[in-house]
Amino acid sequence: MIPYITNRGGPLVGYESLALQGLPVDRLLLTRETQDQLADLAGNAMSTTVVGSCIIRALTLGIGLINKQSIKLKEVLGNENMDVDNFSETARPAYVEDLDARISGRSALVVHPLDFSPQGNLSLEQLLTEAKATRRLCACEGRDSVTDRPIRECADCGSTSCIKCGVRPEHSYVEMKPGGTRPHPRDFGEKAKNALPMVLRFDPQTIDFLEVHRTQANGTVVDEDWKSWRDTVIAATESELHFVELKRQDIWVAVWESPSARLEFHLHPKLPEWRLFAVPNPLLPANSSVRSLLSRPVARLFCKDHILGGQWQYAIPAKSIVNLVIAGTRPESGDDDGLVDSWEKSLGLTTKELKDKRVWKQLSITLEDPTCANRFDRDVQGTYLYLPKCGAASASLHKQVKDIHGNLQGSENPDLFFFLDPTRSRDPSWDPFVFSTNKRRLEFKEYRPVVASLDPNWRQSDAANNKVKCHITFEWVTTPELVCRVCSSAHSSRSFADSPSSVHPPKTLPMRYRPVCLALRSTTGPAPRLQLCSRVGCRLVSIRILCGQGISGSRSMSFVNARLSVWLPGSFNVSALYHISRIGSPPTCRMMEAVVVASDVPQLPPKFGGSRS
Secondary structure, three states: OOOEEOOOOEEOOHHHHHHHOOOOHHHOOOOOOOHHHHHHHHOOOOOHHHHHHHHHHHHHHHHHHHHHHHHHHHHHHOHHHOOHHHHHHHHHHHHHHHHHHHOOOHHHOEEOOOOOOOOOOOOHHHHHHHHHHHOOOOHHHOOOOOOOOOEEEEOOOOOEEEOOOOOOOOOOEEEOOOOOOOOOHHHHHHHHHHHOOOEEEEOOOOHHHHHHHHHHOOOEOOHHHHHHHHHHHHHHOOOOEEEEEEEEOOOEEEEEEEOOEEEEEEOOOOOOEEEEEEOOOOOOOOOOHHHHHHOOOOEEEEOEOEOOOOOOEEEEOOEEEEEEEEEEOOOOOOOOOOEEEOHHHHOOOOOOOOOOOEEEOEEEEEEOOHHHHHHOOOOOOEEEEEOOOOOOHHHOOEEEEEOOOOOEOOOOOOOOEEEEOOOOOOOHHHOOEEEEOOOOOOOOOOOOOEEEEEOOOOOOOOOOEEEEEEEEOOEEEEOOOOOEEEEEEOOEEEOOOOOOOOOOOOOOOOOOEEEEOOOEEEOOOOOOEEEEOOOOOOEEEEEEEEEOOOOOOOOOOOEEOOOOOOEOOEEEEHHHHOEEOOOOOOOOOOEOEEEEEEEOOOOOOOOOOOOOO
8 A cells, every 4th residue: 555645646755754753854864765765764663753642632632531530430439549649749859858868979079150152262264174174075975974985076066976976967077186084074063063152142133123124125025024024033033042953064054943043054165154044933824925035044144253253134025126138148269159959959859849949058147227236145247157067957057157347256255056946846837047156956944045036937048138037035234233142151141252251150140030959860871861850840041060979989970061951840861961071981870969040931942952962
């Protein structure tokens, strides 16, 4: 039996089978696996995500029957046998109060303050240099491996691949000269996590700030979309962003998340960039125009001097339409007519319109009205070279080789490409040609930075001259009010360049914070688990871990630079959530003590990700 998805009109593929099993498919590294292999990997077992959902739903529907049955049992057996819940509530505080008498070696305990600020001394230049040396050069390398096969680089578009995988598309490969042994990506990952802040926070934004920036945009802003976009952006800047992961791709990308925002740091060797995304309201329809607006970053920052140096810019959703003139160019000398066979003709299509179709090797793109140049994030005017071997959709890739004045493009900025960017599920007639610095195939939920897009009805041809409408969906406006700061401790935030490097929590806490009495139980073994024993549900603000010698006389274990965000009560794994000072493997430890400061104000916990260790 093959499962069939009616709303899509096709069978269940392996990727969807993994998603139905509850696996985080957006975080899996899937490279050369076929759909059949992915389906085999997913299996056909009833996973806990499926069974657990069914059990919860059954309990939700049958809670009334359970309560009625409990009342009948109380009448029959009496109340003395039905006090299980009350017994569990009174037994736990007794254990907590008795815990102090059970802890030995209190004089050997060491206090380490919580510090979220960067611990490494890696500069931005060093960070980018090592990121470039350890980036993924072939799809077969995955997230953390390095191939031993020779690596080749395309002389036209800059794509890289090993000699085994780089068969299709063809490209114009030349072998890369090895500059010694490549560093291992895991080593760079540890350095980068120490050099990057674990918690970030933006200065609060107001409606007045955003309304002022709206007036600075030249395009048209739709009032209804603007209000939703503005309110979502304000909400995105109100919560702390916690470090989640460091992804190795063609470039390294670090990710921070909060319930209302996602922040990405792209370690591009030429132009490192921060991108802030706002999370849309989950109640919005799937085809909402606001969701489309929020699929792009709402703010960005190009780094200068240090990691958070520079000024942020808002992507104001102001739409503009300008006219471009696209003309084919012939070589200055020789008998070459400047035309080559089209993609359709190379496939052997025999229809009347396609069997003899030819396209230009070079295109000259200019603005009909030069005064509109300031609406573009980057000047798209110039000469573009056709690269049919470099693997874009419908062999449509063009690369900007000269600017409007005829000067060759320098190496200080990323290359600008012009190509057909297909949508995921819409009709091909909706697919436009776009200007972008990112030409590669995107994973799900990835964003392509598009400077501008043409009308979807424009396609390559042998026409000497075309006037085409060009769409700009947003304008970047510099905002001095938006500042991102490093939360160096649980109650303070500072800019990245501020000093001192370590800020301690204040002695006097606001009224809404209070200490929470905790008991820590740990099991023996190389990775002890600690249970936070507390009957209050609150957001953890700061934690001070006190660790000494275990009862068995093992070595002391020191916890430093902890980054933790959980709800109490809860449990966590020590070796996974803390950066353990390098004294060897974590020792066996039976009893520990923690002093925790938590907030009484209930709120949703942020999505928790990785740590420095």
